[in-house]
Amino acid sequence: MGAIIEIDHLSKQYGSGTKALDDVSLTIDEGEIIALLGPNGAGKTTMISIICGLVVPTGGTVRVGGHDIRTDWRAARKLIGLVPQEIALEPFEKVINCVRFTRGLYGMPPDDAYIERILRALALWDKRDAATRELSGGMKRRVLIAKALSHQPKVLFLDEPTAGVDVALRREMWQVVGDLRREGVTIILTTHYLEEAEEMADRVGVIAKGQLLLVRPTAELMGEFGKKTLNIELD
């Protein structure tokens, strides 16, 4: 399959002088699930934020589906869905309306058949008429994913989908990612946990201090390093 994301010599220096991202290059293929693994402050959110147009890079280029995010932003943005770390939902709105509304924001025509499909894929169909404040934490996260998928993007970004959730919820998220894989969605997720990367991703990119230290198929990485060594290197 062809490349959907092409990151070339990407850098970001915030005003303070911190090099949050330092000359990162990475190509992600359509249909792939890649985990960006790294400790706090490694640069994972910065990388995702640049690709999603929330942060301006200091150097380098990013192409999404062949569209340069700087010069061809509208086309690139349509291909991207982002699930941010924080849960922010309108508390009194019905689940299905939240998803319909987000689709409308992207200028997409209504398509209730598609919305039903994603709500079913995310095990939310039975809750479609519930107000979001009535949902459990795990369900709220799934509504965020449904919103991010509402405009039928080719790539889904999940920024620390399991941060601050209990073991049961983490397993639930792993399951959701597995289901989305079957739908053919390309997924880029960030995590602090190697076991999580191992569970969900085809490839793992290890980021520390703004640098992409290595990118390997998950199985190869596990064989080469093992959990212990890798954790020590990261901490």
Ligand code: ATP
């Ligand atoms: P975490 O796992 O904690 O989310 P991360 O890997 O996503 O961390 P980033 O949030 O990208 O890391 O941060 C990378 C570096 O950039 C850190 O040193 C951080 O303090 C710095 N940084 C992030 N955002 C800003 C900002 N808006 N202004 C200044 N520095 C920032």
